[in-house]
Amino acid sequence: MQKKQNLTILVGIIALTTVTRLDSVMAPSIVKIQQSFPHADPTQVESIASIGDVASMIASFIFGFLLTKMTYKQAATIGLSLLAAGGLLPLFIHQSVSQLIFFALVVGLGSGAITTVLPSLSAAFYQGNRRSNQFGLNVALEDGFAMVWIVVGGFLASISWVQNYLVYLITLVALLLALLFVPNVKPSDHSATTSKQDQANHWWLIISLILISFFVEVLVAVMSNKMALYLNQYQIGGPSTAGQALLFVRAASIVAGVLISFYRKALGNYLLAAGFVSIVLGASLFLSVHTFWSSALGAFLIGSGGSVALITIPFLLSNLASATVYPIVMGSFSALTSLGFAFSAWFFKYTAPLFSSNSLTGTFIAMIVVSVLIILVLVISNLQKRATPAN
Template sequence: MNKPKLKISILSMSLLTMSFLVITNAFGAMTKSFPNVPVAKIQMIGTVPSLGTLIATIVVGILGVKYSKKSLSLIGLLITTVGGLLPLVIHGSVDVLIGCAFILGFGLGFVNTLIPMLISIFFEGEERNEMMGKNTAMNSLGSILMMFGGGLLGAKSWVNSYWVFLLGIFVFLLVLFVLPTDKVDYNEKSVNSNVFGILGNLNGYIWLIGLVTLLMGILYTIYPTNLSIVIDQKQLGSTSITGIVNAVGTAGGFIAGFSLKYLNKIFKDKIIASGFITLGITFLLGRTANSLVLICIGGILSGFAMSMIMSTIPFYMSVVSHKYELAVSMMVFQFMNSIGGFISPVLLNLLHIKAGEGSFTFGCICCFVIGLICILANLGKRIMSNSVKEG
């Protein structure tokens, strides 16, 4: 097996994971093209992919115990590319664009769930952990490239932003010809083919890690959704400033992803706790600082926190899962992450927590408390000591 080519083929898929954000750059121009359509409906083009992803996560969990992960990846890439390129042909109706966005999200649900599965299948130990970090780094790089490329292409017409999804064809061909076909073993194909049976017999640590994933999804979503409000409350700048801070945060995630091996050496089994504390510091800086420089430092730390936690969680899930459980375990991971992001604003509203600085205060306290609990409970050490030994 050619390891460099294998790594490239898997990580190329990571470039697409945030591609649903591409069209959000064009919302302003789209409101002019559809003056009689409510802005909230146009914004659904950026939010409905999450629904498609959520549904696809469950579908992949069911299919992943029976079929080759490479085959499912190709299906996901095909659906993603079709959903992304179809608006170039049909773009006269917002309803059609929302439908295409759902298709795009459904395809991305396949891709996002399958990437950690493939890493878990083809890599072991420290190399697997390192690849999880590189996956989050490539997510960040893909976000930068796709947003930047979509912005350039859509400078004259917002429709042209969709040309950036031609990247999907390149990734599809790379996976088709370079990624080796994984074998579905006997246990996956027959004895444990019932996904609900597997769910019922999962290691208890899977559900504990799933809870941590849910909490991370809720808390991290607070940061980007309230950042512009905080900056406005502090009178530090306009929307463009928010974009710069978000870009800096994405760069931080990219750096942290490729540095995960060294971060693991520093924080060892406390890396998830350290990630939550780092995110807590991000909220603290955003809440107390009146300097744009400190806000940007917080943005970098948010990227580090995301990478540290969201790289380590699927790795932990993989080490406490049997091979035939990987598909279902990664389904739990992606499902909990998606649910967390979806319910985050709803939860804050139910708790009557004000947007902006109030939400940052809530996020700060929660992150420090969770980080402390993870340290006191020796979460990382307990998980690694309960790792599954195959064969």
């Protein structure tokens, strides 16, 4: 009976992982949308692929609190319904850029809901190493599916930007699976998360970990903005080459998700610090060697470090938060990581000039400096060990 329940919950979790990265699936169609609406503001058109991050951040906060009052199934159903509506209605309603922006906002709201439900559900039904492994599996599946949707979306976009929205048909499949397999219980009804701990220590550790996750996204997201510029500056390749190199960031997430159990055993309480060491090595590679394969390896190292951190931090937070608090904590985590992604370009716009007049060189040096500072904080404070319960 227990095995059957675990299997049904796993199917529900996998259904949610298929759609968590759909909010940026329209990126391949931005140029064609601009061509279809030549008088539209280019910034508005570009926001179709990015405004979902803002909505996702808001939804993460909202659903973090709502999930304390509703069941996992109810929250997942609302999130998936928003994703389906925002992604599929543009197939029929697409007379203006404003309409497309509105639907992108709806998609972002749905995405924010799912990214809050998913880790809360995983933490509620798994314990110990199994929970950590599940978080790793979630990230691997999320990025694996994201790569599939990027390829499918690019193919559909080559036919028509309207057809690109057909990718969102997968939300209907996920919605059906969620209705069948996501448990209809509240976080407080069934949870494997820890009981309430000492409040001062508890909240200090939670806030510290969430702030670190914010900087993880700031550091990793800059790759999306700088890769094409980097390859162009060193005459390595064009936009298509940049896309190939950036795939190594996604691949790193899949590898990290699959091997997280091995990483935990090998690195123990220094796993988080090792993630930032990986980012330092990747950024150093970009500074010292200028070839496609060194760029791909650098992207892989930076992606690996970021993924290890974003798998480990939710696991550590689940050790610190009670069943009723954890959804709010994870809502804050999802919101801050979304903010980190959106804030990344601005952060390096102002920090890179502090280290070099060359913006690319300054960016990678700033990545190294921030990572080293976080490594020192982690090692000196022994933060990961303090957030890990004794066996």
